[in-house]
Amino acid sequence: MDKSERTTPLTSESAADSAYADAHRQLLELRALLDRVIVGQEALVTDLITAVFAGGHVLIEGLPGLGKTHLAKALAAALGLNWARVQCTPDLMPADITGAEIYTTAAGGASMFEFRPGPVFAQLVLVDEINRATPRTQAALLEAMQEKQVTHAGITHRLPSPFCVLATQNPIELEGTYPLPEAQLDRFMFKLMVPYPARESLRTMLDVSLDIEPADTLQPIASHEDVLRITELCRTVLLAERCKQAAVDLILATQPEAGRSNSGPRRHIRYGASPRALQAVVRAARVRAVIAGRSHVDVEDLEGAALPVLRHRILLRLESELDGLDADAALAAVIDGWRSQL
Amino acid sequence: MADSAVRTLLAAVRRRTWRGEFVAAARLALWGTAGLMLLAVAVHLAIRSARVSVVLSLIVVLWGSMMARAASRRPSDSACALWADRYLGGASAFSTLLEMSHGSHIVAQAQALPWLEHWARARVPHSLHLLEERRDPPRLFRPLLSMFVCAAFATLVLALPNLAPSARQERAASGTSTSADRPVPEAEPPVTAELAGELARALRTTDAPRTSDRRAPAAGAGKSNRPSGSQVAPSGAAAPGERAIGGKTAGGNPVDAARTTGTPSTSSAGAGRDAGDSPDDRADTGTSRVLRSTMPMERRESSAPGRSAERRADMDQPATFDDDLPMPRTEVRADPAPAAATPPAAADTPRLTPSQAAYVQAWIRASGQRR
Numbered sequence: 001m002d003k004s005e006r007t008t009p010l011t012s013e014s015a016a017d018s019a020y021a022d023a024h025r026q027l028l029e030l031r032a033l034l035d036r037v038i039v040g041q042e043a044l045v046t047d048l049i050t051a052v053f054a055g056g057h058v059l060i061e062g063l064p065g066l067g068k069t070h071l072a073k074a075l076a077a078a079l080g081l082n083w084a085r086v087q088c089t090p091d092l093m094p095a096d097i098t099g100a101e102i103y104t105t106a107a108g109g110a111s112m113f114e115f116r117p118g119p120v121f122a123q124l125v126l127v128d129e130i131n132r133a134t135p136r137t138q139a140a141l142l143e144a145m146q147e148k149q150v151t152h153a154g155i156t157h158r159l160p161s162p163f164c165v166l167a168t169q170n171p172i173e174l175e176g177t178y179p180l181p182e183a184q185l186d187r188f189m190f191k192l193m194v195p196y197p198a199r200e201s202l203r204t205m206l207d208v209s210l211d212i213e214p215a216d217t218l219q220p221i222a223s224h225e226d227v228l229r230i231t232e233l234c235r236t237v238l239l240a241e242r243c244k245q246a247a248v249d250l251i252l253a254t255q256p257e258a259g260r261s262n263s264g265p266r267r268h269i270r271y272g273a274s275p276r277a278l279q280a281v282v283r284a285a286r287v288r289a290v291i292a293g294r295s296h297v298d299v300e301d302l303e304g305a306a307l308p309v310l311r312h313r314i315l316l317r318l319e320s321e322l323d324g325l326d327a328d329a330a331l332a333a334v335i336d337g338w339r340s341q342l
Numbered sequence: 343m344a345d346s347a348v349r350t351l352l353a354a355v356r357r358r359t360w361r362g363e364f365v366a367a368a369r370l371a372l373w374g375t376a377g378l379m380l381l382a383v384a385v386h387l388a389i390r391s392a393r394v395s396v397v398l399s400l401i402v403v404l405w406g407s408m409m410a411r412a413a414s415r416r417p418s419d420s421a422c423a424l425w426a427d428r429y430l431g432g433a434s435a436f437s438t439l440l441e442m443s444h445g446s447h448i449v450a451q452a453q454a455l456p457w458l459e460h461w462a463r464a465r466v467p468h469s470l471h472l473l474e475e476r477r478d479p480p481r482l483f484r485p486l487l488s489m490f491v492c493a494a495f496a497t498l499v500l501a502l503p504n505l506a507p508s509a510r511q512e513r514a515a516s517g518t519s520t521s522a523d524r525p526v527p528e529a530e531p532p533v534t535a536e537l538a539g540e541l542a543r544a545l546r547t548t549d550a551p552r553t554s555d556r557r558a559p560a561a562g563a564g565k566s567n568r569p570s571g572s573q574v575a576p577s578g579a580a581a582p583g584e585r586a587i588g589g590k591t592a593g594g595n596p597v598d599a600a601r602t603t604g605t606p607s608t609s610s611a612g613a614g615r616d617a618g619d620s621p622d623d624r625a626d627t628g629t630s631r632v633l634r635s636t637m638p639m640e641r642r643e644s645s646a647p648g649r650s651a652e653r654r655a656d657m658d659q660p661a662t663f664d665d666d667l668p669m670p671r672t673e674v675r676a677d678p679a680p681a682a683a684t685p686p687a688a689a690d691t692p693r694l695t696p697s698q699a700a701y702v703q704a705w706i707r708a709s710g711q712r713r
Binding site for chain 1: 439
């Protein structure tokens with residue numbers, strides 16, 4: 001049976017009014033819209049939608065010119081979210097992101113300090129080349145991502161909801177950069193790789209985005225209320241005991257000291273995924289289930305969410321890295337082994 | 343909570359999987375039957391005649407246990423749901439629905455469950471269609487063929503009861519064969535020991551008078567403290583004549599006796615005791631010749647007076663060594679410090695007697711411990 005049969009939307013009249021059916025329809029429409037704007041990146045678009053509706057943040061890694069910023073703009077426009085962009089440089093200060101208090105004089109002559117929120121107070125924040133910011137600035141941003149609030153001068157300011165950070169980084173030109181530490185990488189729910197488009201996709205791009213910027217012309221198909229509603233709905237997706245066990249097994253399969261012998265693919269892994277990764281996998285699997293038109297999680301949903309959730313949460317052994325193995329290859333072997341045992 | 347459509351699917355899956363259990367049990371029973379027949383043939387050929395009734399009863403027990411095992415493994419609802427999820431495109435819907443319908447979980451998601459039921463109900467016709475299309479070959483051909491081949495072979499062999507070795511033995515025991523035809527046991531240690539003892543006693547009785555006669559002159563030179571019976575050599579020892587000659591030749595000269603038998607000279611220095619009477623005598627320390635074959639010696643150029651000058655003058659002549667010359671006996675006798683005992687030379691006695699061999703072993707062991 002092909003996958004399309006299993007993800008066919010249900011059109012029964014009794015279920016037409018279901019919230020799951022609406023969410024499923026809206027997510028499919030959003031994906032189709034983004035696929036038209038970002039040509040040839042279907043998997044990337046699906047993963048991005050999954051992360052946004054799972055309430056996570058995304059780290060996008062890709063070469064310059066592959067459409068990372070374009071994708072973020074299109075997503076914000078399609079969802080009707082306000083968005084902000086931060087171009088990271090080594091002299092970027094934390095206050096440039098979180099905001100600062102400035103001394104103002106009111107019309108009546110009264111002077112006071114007023115908090116001017118930074119770009120982090122947007123619903124969708126695009127942080128370009130995050131690895132060029134200093135660790136101090138990175139820490140301020142990542143703290144806001146985790147706590148979803150900013151404390152300044154003793155006053156706590158809540159960030160808007162939904163709140164999603166799309167950070168990009170360049171895998172080349174690492175000179176003068178500050179790579180994100182493992183603890184801060186763990187704050188990102190997904191790490192997405194932007195592949196180079198195929199030939200046909202390149203050809204289609206000429207028709208779509210040669211003279212116009214498609215993201216600027218997008219009309220929103222949802223509102224931020226819809227985003228919040230679908231996000232809440234995804235948290236009600238059923239998770240059977242078998243799928244819970246499978247998710248735990250998946251995370252344990254990345255641990256080199258999980259009680260089993262370090263044979264097979266896990267011998268390449270020095271540090272495995274954290275419990276936060278387990279939560280991220282299940283949340284992402286729930287959104288994927290809704291995208292597939294289901295109100296229950298399948299093992300395939302876990303499998304589909306595994307790679308983007310885990311690829312930045314494991315550390316390979318030095319010997320394996322010297323052998324040319326990367327995290328994706330090691331995780332692919334781990335996932336294959338995990339799936340064969342189910 | 344699972345509606346009738348899902349129940350229908352689970353029932354169909356149960357029939358399918360349960361039938362698969364019976365087929366698997368039959369496959370195992372066929373292999374087991376073939377193995378039992380081969381075992382019966384082996385028992386029939388190797389040990390004793392196998393009864394056909396026993397073999398048949400074992401086969402019946404095997405089949406009965408296999409069928410009972412398959413009957414007891416009736417697939418549960420959860421197993422059927424899991425099977426349907428895996429192979430019939432259920433996408434975990436059936437197992438999730440069954441789990442939620444059991445009420446073991448508090449369903450807080452009021453919207454999720456109706457949608458799940460709806461999803462599963464809509465999936466049932468497609469799953470039933472897949473179930474009908476699914477073909478699981480029983481894979482009974484090879485075990486069936488093996489069982490038939492083994493059955494034919496077993497029938498052929500069991501029909502020939504005379505092949506059993508017990509039958510052959512019974513026939514041989516009851517027949518007219520003589521005792522010479524009976525198989526001789528390979529080794530009977532007690533009987534052999536008795537025969538050896540008898541043979542040794544016979545040899546002692548025949549050797550004793552001759553030995554005492556031949557030792558009479560030696561006894562005249564010196565009296566032995568031992569009774570005559572104790573001087574009898576053990577069976578397998580060196581020839582009595584050899585020792586008698588040694589005794590005669592020595593004639594009170596213990597060095598000659600030692601040279602003849604290879605024993606230390608002090609062992610026979612006592613009045614009239616023959617060398618080699620017992621291993622204890624040979625183990626006594628005493629002066630002995632350094633034998634070429636048993637102890638490494640430093641070969642020096644001969645320093646004999648009167649000859650060395652000539653040899654030095656003619657360098658073309660080959661050099662001679664001290665050990666090429668006969669050793670003066672007086673020096674050996676006059677040596678006050680007794681040298682270490684050496685075993686008998688292999689060149690003098692090509693075949694060691696047991697007592698000599700025991701002595702050599704003891705000497706080697708003692709030398710090893712000293713080192």
